[in-house]
Amino acid sequence: MTAVLDARDLVRIYESRQGLLARPVPIRAVDGVSLKVHPGETLGIVGESGSGKSTLGRMLLGVDPAQGGEVRLAGTPMPPRGTADWRALRARIQMVYQDPLSALDRRLPISVQIREPLDIHAIGTPASRAARVEELMQAVGLRPDQAGRYPHELSGGQRQRVVIARALATGPDLLVCDEPVSALDVSIQAQVVNLLRDLQQGGQLSMVFISHDLKVVRNLCDRVAVMYLGRIVEEGPAEELFAHPRHPYTQALVSSVPEPGRALDSRVILQGEPPNPGKRPSGCAFHPRCAFATGICRAELPQLQTVAPRQTAACHHVTGAPASRAA
Amino acid sequence: MTNLVEIRDLRVAFDGVPVLHGIDLDVRPGEALGLVGESGCGKSVTWLAALGLLPSKATVSGRVRLGETDLSGAPRAQLEQVRGGRIAMIFQDPSSALNPVLKVGRQLCEALKLHRGLTGAPAKAEALRLMDLVGIPDPKGRFALYPHEFSGGQCQRLMIAMALAGEPDLLIADEPTTALDATIQAQILDLLARLRAEMNMATVFISHDLGAVAQVCERVCVMYAGRIVEQGEVGLLFDRPRHPYTRGLFDALPRLDGPRVPLVPIRGTVPDPRNLPRGCAFAPRCAHARDFCHSERPDLHRQQDGRALACAYPLPAAPATQDTAPARREGVHS
Amino acid sequence: MIAFVLVRLFRAVVTVLAVMTFAFVVLRMSGDPAQVLMGPDVPQNVVDAFRAEWGLDAPLWQQYISYFREILSGDFGLSMRDRSPAIELVLERVPATLQLTIPALLLKLCIGIPAGIYAALHRDSAIDRGVIFLAILGFTIPSFVMGLVLVLIFAVTLHALPSGGIGTWQHALLPAITMSIGGIGILARFSRSAMIEVMGQPYIRTASAKGVRWHDVVRGHALPNAAVPIVTIVGFMVGSVISGAVVVETIFSWPGIGRLLIVSVANRDLAVVQCILLLIAAVMVVSNLVVDLLYGWLDPRLRAQPAH
Numbered sequence: 001m002t003a004v005l006d007a008r009d010l011v012r013i014y015e016s017r018q019g020l021l022a023r024p025v026p027i028r029a030v031d032g033v034s035l036k037v038h039p040g041e042t043l044g045i046v047g048e049s050g051s052g053k054s055t056l057g058r059m060l061l062g063v064d065p066a067q068g069g070e071v072r073l074a075g076t077p078m079p080p081r082g083t084a085d086w087r088a089l090r091a092r093i094q095m096v097y098q099d100p101l102s103a104l105d106r107r108l109p110i111s112v113q114i115r116e117p118l119d120i121h122a123i124g125t126p127a128s129r130a131a132r133v134e135e136l137m138q139a140v141g142l143r144p145d146q147a148g149r150y151p152h153e154l155s156g157g158q159r160q161r162v163v164i165a166r167a168l169a170t171g172p173d174l175l176v177c178d179e180p181v182s183a184l185d186v187s188i189q190a191q192v193v194n195l196l197r198d199l200q201q202g203g204q205l206s207m208v209f210i211s212h213d214l215k216v217v218r219n220l221c222d223r224v225a226v227m228y229l230g231r232i233v234e235e236g237p238a239e240e241l242f243a244h245p246r247h248p249y250t251q252a253l254v255s256s257v258p259e260p261g262r263a264l265d266s267r268v269i270l271q272g273e274p275p276n277p278g279k280r281p282s283g284c285a286f287h288p289r290c291a292f293a294t295g296i297c298r299a300e301l302p303q304l305q306t307v308a309p310r311q312t313a314a315c316h317h318v319t320g321a322p323a324s325r326a327a
Numbered sequence: 328m329t330n331l332v333e334i335r336d337l338r339v340a341f342d343g344v345p346v347l348h349g350i351d352l353d354v355r356p357g358e359a360l361g362l363v364g365e366s367g368c369g370k371s372v373t374w375l376a377a378l379g380l381l382p383s384k385a386t387v388s389g390r391v392r393l394g395e396t397d398l399s400g401a402p403r404a405q406l407e408q409v410r411g412g413r414i415a416m417i418f419q420d421p422s423s424a425l426n427p428v429l430k431v432g433r434q435l436c437e438a439l440k441l442h443r444g445l446t447g448a449p450a451k452a453e454a455l456r457l458m459d460l461v462g463i464p465d466p467k468g469r470f471a472l473y474p475h476e477f478s479g480g481q482c483q484r485l486m487i488a489m490a491l492a493g494e495p496d497l498l499i500a501d502e503p504t505t506a507l508d509a510t511i512q513a514q515i516l517d518l519l520a521r522l523r524a525e526m527n528m529a530t531v532f533i534s535h536d537l538g539a540v541a542q543v544c545e546r547v548c549v550m551y552a553g554r555i556v557e558q559g560e561v562g563l564l565f566d567r568p569r570h571p572y573t574r575g576l577f578d579a580l581p582r583l584d585g586p587r588v589p590l591v592p593i594r595g596t597v598p599d600p601r602n603l604p605r606g607c608a609f610a611p612r613c614a615h616a617r618d619f620c621h622s623e624r625p626d627l628h629r630q631q632d633g634r635a636l637a638c639a640y641p642l643p644a645a646p647a648t649q650d651t652a653p654a655r656r657e658g659v660h661s
Numbered sequence: 662m663i664a665f666v667l668v669r670l671f672r673a674v675v676t677v678l679a680v681m682t683f684a685f686v687v688l689r690m691s692g693d694p695a696q697v698l699m700g701p702d703v704p705q706n707v708v709d710a711f712r713a714e715w716g717l718d719a720p721l722w723q724q725y726i727s728y729f730r731e732i733l734s735g736d737f738g739l740s741m742r743d744r745s746p747a748i749e750l751v752l753e754r755v756p757a758t759l760q761l762t763i764p765a766l767l768l769k770l771c772i773g774i775p776a777g778i779y780a781a782l783h784r785d786s787a788i789d790r791g792v793i794f795l796a797i798l799g800f801t802i803p804s805f806v807m808g809l810v811l812v813l814i815f816a817v818t819l820h821a822l823p824s825g826g827i828g829t830w831q832h833a834l835l836p837a838i839t840m841s842i843g844g845i846g847i848l849a850r851f852s853r854s855a856m857i858e859v860m861g862q863p864y865i866r867t868a869s870a871k872g873v874r875w876h877d878v879v880r881g882h883a884l885p886n887a888a889v890p891i892v893t894i895v896g897f898m899v900g901s902v903i904s905g906a907v908v909v910e911t912i913f914s915w916p917g918i919g920r921l922l923i924v925s926v927a928n929r930d931l932a933v934v935q936c937i938l939l940l941i942a943a944v945m946v947v948s949n950l951v952v953d954l955l956y957g958w959l960d961p962r963l964r965a966q967p968a969h
Contacts, residue, residue, distance in 0.1 A: 048508035155596040185365040186535060187612075190579035190592035197589055212509060219581035219590065242583055256513035257583055258538030269517050270510045273478050380869055384785075403875065411871030418863055418870075426864040428885045428960055437881075438871045473961040489871060 004206040005037040011068030029055045031230035042207040044221030051227040091121040094167035098179035100159035104151040111147035117169040136165040157188035229285040236311030246313040337389035361544030369553040412442045415490035419502035421482035425474035432470035442493035457488040480511035497529045552608035559634025569641040673946040680942035694929035738932030747932035758917030762902040764837040769844035777852025799846025808839040808912040825914040836913040855887040896952030900945035
């Protein structure tokens, strides 16, 4: 089975100046990331700010150019950004961002905006496009009478539905969602999560779901990749990964999720903060915060290796044997 | 036990639109009280109003008593003594809550001067002690830095240090971890819990994150559309929520364990304060609402188990089964 | 920090060069000084001799090069009208102009900024609305209209002040006021919006929440933050102390740089016009430089800093 999305060794380096004239410091925002998404599968990408997860999302669409590695969509390499081929491809991969209000044009009624991709990619006849818009609105739970509304007349959750409907208009194979529910209130967030679940049920749509919210990721995703400072440190099936995290960082991340009924002092609380990506620690980037770090962690960059069926982790101290110190 | 703070019938309107409809709330000395609800429900407004921190377009009525002092209608000078002195407050976005053009040391010393009369070397020594207390590495080296030279998590630590400067009896933490990364959230929650225990300081923890509230609070108030709808001990309320809204908040949350099932969202959206439903404000979104709920508004009444509840047809008081998952799966509450 | 200053200095020099080049080219393309100075009836050989004398017969690029060569050697050329050094003609007019522009600048600062800040702190009050109204009125009414209205009231009707000329401090009053009104309006508007913006920031709420007294919140926490946008406008105003007086000096027959510029442009007195434009550009550029340095002093986030 060909993967819908096959990214290999992606690298993205920014030049960052600390101050106006300081020498630019290269920041490896994404540092050798490989991942695959299979048809109908949802891959979650979790990590904290500065982990490079959003940059990675934009690279998967070809919006942010890769300095190394390649992205293949259904087996074919991604055409260079801005070419006609690339624009045509955008019909098959769509993106949903965190803030629906800034993703929408406040001067246009929502039905026009949902229809826009159909016009751009010249899909169907004008009459069939109108019918498709109606169908899309229904699919995301918007009422037909809301078609003429403007973004500011809708609630946050409804706006995100519009963005999702627009992303689905061209019938994409892949949807890249970057924190799509983070700006929404709990009750509304559940509505949008359920909408995305319904879309998965069709079996056709693959998704990359980028979020810092582990609970939502676990609920939606089949597989999860955990990022730390531009690299994937652990990857595996969602349920197993959250039930038995192997990498010490994943363990801390899972443990940091506040849950009713779990006492505060039973949590693994990390010391320090994620380092500045411009000053990446040597060896394993996590070692300054890791309770298990030893000499090798400071010296050598650990590679992803299989630690359990379908689960990989990049840690010198995690082997194939079940982790004894799982949180 | 006498209450530290007593709020009675607190009402707030912005430009004539009421957003807070009579809040009665007590905070006991040293207790950790959680205030939960979705955005716009009035959690923050309650405390900003109590401290006189709302903009002038807001009209506030009701009574706020702190110990023997009546804060409602108190002269500005008296309020300024209370703020940062007996009641301190920290906010959601720590990076923008510190003044960007003033050195952090100076901002700390300002609070020390106002409430403890410290200036010069003693003030600096105390500021360094506070920075160390809240876990800022190398306080001496960082005393003269500006806020933008600290990370978000460290800015929140500095905010906490500043709040502690006045040795307050009550700390209001308004979404203190919302803008922070998961591992940093855990650090800040841990710090707040530790400081409360060490300093015997009451804490009001305003958050939409039920998990975080459950971990640090003893008592919880659930607010909806400018009213308290349910209030009680944290275990009681979170194990056996009786207001459909409280229950709805839990069911809407995905879990980190158990089966991965569709969530149970609360249908519809929070009502516009200019256009509140006539009866219970939650009725249009409530699966249990009957005719009565659409015409009459239930008052907050104390229940036998000690909680207070504002619902005409609450969920059964009988202990729910340990596992709420089957209920979700069958969609009992939707 | 030194590198920061060097870059700004380099930019300043480039700006001045650009202004000089522009002035040089436009002046020579827009009219023939010989024609203007001598009128249409002068024989061709006299005109040619005049051109040769002033170097106007050489190709434009040669004139341009020799112009720069002279400037670099400190020679700003002679006025074509009376053959006195252009730089002297210009510099002797500077004090007269500054007699108007500096009091005008002080009026702008002392009225515009406090009015704007007061309005911001009493937002939506009657005073706020009054300040906005007057500010808009101030900067929408052109200064030549404003000047004439003031003359009509104070000179013609009330006979309280002279309507033109230079002499006592009373002579400077009407022109200085005329010149300041637009700037007061602009500064009031900018200070007001800057202050409103700052007062809505979370750190202002933080300061209030920690018990800082109201006027200390305004003075110690809000003003330093509102200063950056205000300083930008003030810098622009300081930069135009030389150039800003053209219209007003003409209305009040004030013998300053502005009047000299008008007359010299009309006569195509090349050296004088170039000299004035160079002075204007230099003052503008220097004040911009000072503003840039002030930014760094006012807002630590704008400082070039080593990584911590």
